[in-house]
Amino acid sequence: MNKMERIDKVILHCSASDVVGDDDVERIRHLHTAPKDTLVRWKSKKYAGRGFSAIGYHFIITRDGKTHFGRPVEYQGAHCYGQNQHSIGICLTGNRTFSLKQFKSLFVLLEHIKEDYGVDEDSVFGHYYFDKHGKTCPNFIL
Numbered sequence: 001m002n003k004m005e006r007i008d009k010v011i012l013h014c015s016a017s018d019v020v021g022d023d024d025v026e027r028i029r030h031l032h033t034a035p036k037d038t039l040v041r042w043k044s045k046k047y048a049g050r051g052f053s054a055i056g057y058h059f060i061i062t063r064d065g066k067t068h069f070g071r072p073v074e075y076q077g078a079h080c081y082g083q084n085q086h087s088i089g090i091c092l093t094g095n096r097t098f099s100l101k102q103f104k105s106l107f108v109l110l111e112h113i114k115e116d117y118g119v120d121e122d123s124v125f126g127h128y129y130f131d132k133h134g135k136t137c138p139n140f141i142l
């Protein structure tokens, strides 16, 4: 994994699954780290593993409001093409539905990130903002 160059923004994602069993950091980690020639069950289908060396996000917030550590912030994530060198990636589990607990935890986490890295609300973006292929992630508009 490459070291983060600097941190100038936060990018929000969703896990793109409302399947209850997918509300689990270990399942996301497995999807991200499984070799590309391995099929992984996700959203009741099978998807190819991403072949990453670690989970792609720095933080994952599950529907119970728990904030989980993903990849350490000192390393570049694998979550947003062209932005990984200088952004923190946060994933909320869910696709169309999220919980208030998740948003409460997100706001707490964003306050910590502001204190620790000086990234304020104006530098928090949805993944869709940087995607040229019509991605709607995280499926809510900032």
Ligand SMILES: [Zn+2]
Binding pocket: 012, 013, 014, 079, 127, 137, 138
């Ligand atoms: Zn995304």
